[in-house]
Amino acid sequence: MKNEFELQNIKNRFGIIGNSPALNYALEVAIQVAPTDLTVLITGESGVGKEVFSQIIHHLSPRKHSPFIAVNCGAIPEGTIDSELFGHEKGSFTGAIEARKGYFETVSGGTIFLDEVGELPLGTQARLLRVLETGEFIRVGSSKVQKTNVRVIAATNKDLLLLVQSGKFREDLYYRLSTVPIRVPSLQQRPEDIHLLFRKFAADFAAKYRTTPIQLDEEAVQLLIQYPWPGNVRELKNIAEQISVLSQNKLITAKELSRYLQPISSNRMPVLVSSGNSQDFSNEREILYKLFFDLKKDVTEMKKMFLEILQNPNFLAQHPSLIHQLKETDTLLPLSGQPLPTAKIPQNAVSGSQPVLQPSQPVIMNSEIQEHEEVEESLNIMEKEKELIIKALKKHRNKRKDAAMDLGISERTLYRKLKEYSIES
Numbered sequence: 001m002k003n004e005f006e007l008q009n010i011k012n013r014f015g016i017i018g019n020s021p022a023l024n025y026a027l028e029v030a031i032q033v034a035p036t037d038l039t040v041l042i043t044g045e046s047g048v049g050k051e052v053f054s055q056i057i058h059h060l061s062p063r064k065h066s067p068f069i070a071v072n073c074g075a076i077p078e079g080t081i082d083s084e085l086f087g088h089e090k091g092s093f094t095g096a097i098e099a100r101k102g103y104f105e106t107v108s109g110g111t112i113f114l115d116e117v118g119e120l121p122l123g124t125q126a127r128l129l130r131v132l133e134t135g136e137f138i139r140v141g142s143s144k145v146q147k148t149n150v151r152v153i154a155a156t157n158k159d160l161l162l163l164v165q166s167g168k169f170r171e172d173l174y175y176r177l178s179t180v181p182i183r184v185p186s187l188q189q190r191p192e193d194i195h196l197l198f199r200k201f202a203a204d205f206a207a208k209y210r211t212t213p214i215q216l217d218e219e220a221v222q223l224l225i226q227y228p229w230p231g232n233v234r235e236l237k238n239i240a241e242q243i244s245v246l247s248q249n250k251l252i253t254a255k256e257l258s259r260y261l262q263p264i265s266s267n268r269m270p271v272l273v274s275s276g277n278s279q280d281f282s283n284e285r286e287i288l289y290k291l292f293f294d295l296k297k298d299v300t301e302m303k304k305m306f307l308e309i310l311q312n313p314n315f316l317a318q319h320p321s322l323i324h325q326l327k328e329t330d331t332l333l334p335l336s337g338q339p340l341p342t343a344k345i346p347q348n349a350v351s352g353s354q355p356v357l358q359p360s361q362p363v364i365m366n367s368e369i370q371e372h373e374e375v376e377e378s379l380n381i382m383e384k385e386k387e388l389i390i391k392a393l394k395k396h397r398n399k400r401k402d403a404a405m406d407l408g409i410s411e412r413t414l415y416r417k418l419k420e421y422s423i424e425s
Helices: 002-014 021-033 050-059 081-086 122-134 160-165 171-177 191-209 218-226 232-246 254-258 284-311 321-327 366-373 381-395 400-407 411-421
Strands: 040-043 068-072 111-115 136-138 145-147 151-156 180-183
Touching: 002 021, 002 050, 021 050, 021 180, 040 050, 050 068, 050 111, 050 151, 081 122, 122 136, 122 151, 122 171, 160 171, 191 218, 191 232, 218 254, 381 400, 381 411, 400 411
Parallel strands: 040 151, 040 180, 068 111, 111 151
Antiparallel strands: 136 145
């Protein structure tokens, strides 16, 4: 009972809504580790509230009266990240007109929260590892070793082990950071909390804008719970505010609610439904691979159909539904980079008699067809992904938000892909 009472007090103090087992477990771990000086790695999707957990750990620790600073590692340019964290000496680089203290120096005795730690350059990772192991650092442009007493809490929405395997993150730093791992569940993993959170946000915005709180009917509640919430709590809060401000009705139906939710349709990106026993696709490349694999199967079927048309004069008579489609075009679709010979549809094909193809050029020989079938198409996922991104940007005139929506990914993911593929927009 004491633990439940303490847990509820922590929730009230830091504005945490919900009672799902996964959320409660993450909070219990944070409360237990707070009094120590252990390094903590908080993982979870974007928008789940990882920074709140870092604040809980700091304010329940002996360092609570010392400074706390949150640093977004992904928002600081690679050329200045070392200076921001460790400081620099005057004249150490262009623009360094005076010496400057870094965060590890100014926050000594307190806590530093490194959000998006997976975005750190490898050189900075080596410096951070030294701080964690020895408490020592060196300013940029200096040779003097300095000491600091800082507790580090890191957070990421990436799989750091995958980054380790790809050589983008140091393995020794990963194990040093994840002394105590805390996994913050996504909103989709705590469906019992979704409606409760929505009601809390609706009440807060009603008080802010001096209106009557909005409510959802039963169908709208079910739609709210079934929606995947890719933006997690942040997205749910934004939706609640939009409806509170824009809706004329205070009882929201499922139809009206759907106008505020992002469309989840097959014309953007494939939606893959997995059973409880199977693993979800971990990133966009696996989704793209599934898409291109299905496209290749469709193209193979089309090739077989056109080969039958060329080789079997009676094929159209056996499949009269194809006659109308073929009469609308002068040539068949290409089997390779070159168009096929023109195939004209005689009048007797429409009347029901056996059609005979009359090619205006010599028909492709069987040996040539066999040789073509052995050619394997290139399915380089990175090239296809880059091509899709370029097409989406061109389609939406370099508007990243619209392009990301069309691709079915977040704007933040699109920005990362632009840097990864060196795409200028």
